[in-house]
Amino acid sequence: MNNVELAVHFFFQIAVILLACRFVGLIARRLGQPQVVAEMITGVLLGPSFFGLFWPEWQEWVFPWDPSQSTRDTQSYLFPASQLGLALYMFVVGMEFRLEVVRRHFASSVAVSVAGMLAPFVLGAGLAWWLFTYTELFPEKTTLFEAALFLGASMCITAFPMLARIIHFKGLAGSRMGTVAIGAGAIDDATAWCLLALVLASFDGNVSNAAYNIGGAVLFIALMMLLVRPLLSRLERYLIDRNERLSETGLVVGLAVMALGAWFTDAIGLHAVFGAFLAGASIKRGPMTRDIIRRIQPLTVALLLPLFFTFSGLNTQIGMLNSAFLWGVCGLILLAAILGKGVACWLAARATGLPHKEALGIGALMNSRGLMELIIINIGLQRGIISGEIFATLVIMAVVTTLMASPIFDALKLSKQVVADAANDYV
């Protein structure tokens, strides 16, 4: 296919992806599940695990895909487009991120977060050690250290944006429960992303490279926080008009900072999502963040993120789990994820004195991996840290833990619709 044919085809794919996501979404809504779950599942269904399994020729026609990348295919634009979608999304997450909330109930937040981080990390790292030693499921290039760190980090992750939105929608943002949950979620995700950065930095294999990556990251954070943040804060008054409305230039400045951040962290061997997130976090919360979010979020969530879900799904081959042993491994990872995160957070919340119901609610929320898990494991697959089998297993883990949240809320009689709506609003 040449560029023109690919562009024509791109529109057809967009229509298929959007309609499939909404169709699955209608079913999901009946079951009280948010749209994000439907989109995660739709991505998998459109890939080789379902569409390609039953209608391989049709699938090949709709999504021409060349793993060797020797011809122009769907990947050549779906990958950049989905990376752009992810970067825009993480940029929004960064703008909404507030580490300062941790300060308010510091001790409880830290207690819950440490419990909900150590347990999954230890279980994940332990599983990684076992898999690394007794199976061939990790690629040859991956060391035990990286395997343990990566699986540990991917267990630690939380669907932070979803969690924050649900707490906000339930009017719990000022409450002790809300503050503790958001604080703990923030710490957990920040730690998990740092661990991932460490894996990516170490993965190049030699010490000077790792030093370059980590040094670059430190330089970047310093640059963003000490230079870009105050600069943007000063610029803000030129970018906002009398009615507190952000100018077009203000939006473009924000997008340019995002793009530069994404490029820089990508160039130093980390990943675009870090830079986009930090770019978002470097903008002072106020009219500027509010208006940027308002203007970029709708198209990002409605159009670009489904492209990412599809890209991720095209890489997912559930069929690779073709033995009882592999399904056993999948079950173990799932169990470790739920025990380590959901149960540990629930117990920790109980221990810090929250009532049973709310503690269980926090456990379910923290346990839900949502889109964040897909992001982290796609990076792992893309860099060759994990194999297709482990990727498929972790996709199942991400879907199942996210699926679990709504029924648990349902059982707790904590208005199921609020959960689904909040998650829809923010993926």
Next chain:
Amino acid sequence: MNNVELAVHFFFQIAVILLACRFVGLIARRLGQPQVVAEMITGVLLGPSFFGLFWPEWQEWVFPWDPSQSTRDTQSYLFPASQLGLALYMFVVGMEFRLEVVRRHFASSVAVSVAGMLAPFVLGAGLAWWLFTYTELFPEKTTLFEAALFLGASMCITAFPMLARIIHFKGLAGSRMGTVAIGAGAIDDATAWCLLALVLASFDGNVSNAAYNIGGAVLFIALMMLLVRPLLSRLERYLIDRNERLSETGLVVGLAVMALGAWFTDAIGLHAVFGAFLAGASIKRGPMTRDIIRRIQPLTVALLLPLFFTFSGLNTQIGMLNSAFLWGVCGLILLAAILGKGVACWLAARATGLPHKEALGIGALMNSRGLMELIIINIGLQRGIISGEIFATLVIMAVVTTLMASPIFDALKLSKQVVADAANDYV
């Protein structure tokens, strides 16, 4: 470059494009010119006409470009992304398009539009005949019929969205002058696009193909107007909540209709922009169009359209105009464009009794080609209807006619800022 490297690079390009557009925009604003002019010019500057002329190695590094398309380069994602941006933009234009305004002052609208269409078409077609007969500027594959039709159509085009927005901002929307200008602009653009469709349909060379294209187009229009429009109108009440707010599903339905329309018109040999435009026009004006526009326009205009301007600029080689003769041709085309459109509309407006100043204002507005011209000539280049030389000439024509609008308004003391602001708001 592999996909990952391209994706990394994409972020750097985005930053370069956005910052360059704003930098040129700052200068343009000082001169009372709208951002769209700055972006048209920036696109050209980033291409081989300036950046590539003076710093070829840097340009090659920032925008790796392989005309033969045999390797993975910037084009492989910049083209689909810019097509997506265009489709979204034309979708918005379609949602704002109202042919029914013509009804109100039918006679005057038609008089002005016919004048402002016949004159440029005849001049354009005449020039095309001359160029076709005495030079080798049209590609061999292009027939005289197609050359005349294409050049005629590209002379007829008007920056309709910009014109509509300026009239709206000046509070002239209900006035005779406003209605006539919008009506005439709408008829002219609709005709020009029909002519382009005719060229594209004829360009495949054989009669059965043309019948297929035209039949497909008629079928498509009938389908959109007789089936999709009433269907969407019925669906609307399920997609809008009590507060007249469009649901997320409503936005996605709109986007899916747009994508299907773009794909269909592309597949029958026309171009995605037709389908996207008609998809927009098939949605009843109301809360649904208002909310879709509000949600997709900001990111489309701020991020995706600059990608199109750059893509267009990378294809523009002003350096191809390397002889006095070619610059003479360029001058002739420019003169024909201004005489045919600007002057003819001014005279027609005078003849229908509008005062001198307002008639001149209408002439300047109708004369301005804006982004619409770039869209039409990019299609021509992409399909091989016009050569790189004619493309470069028409880019200059588009830029100059758009540049002219603001100073003329300025001289008329019709608040220059309103023009620039209105154009900024809607490109």
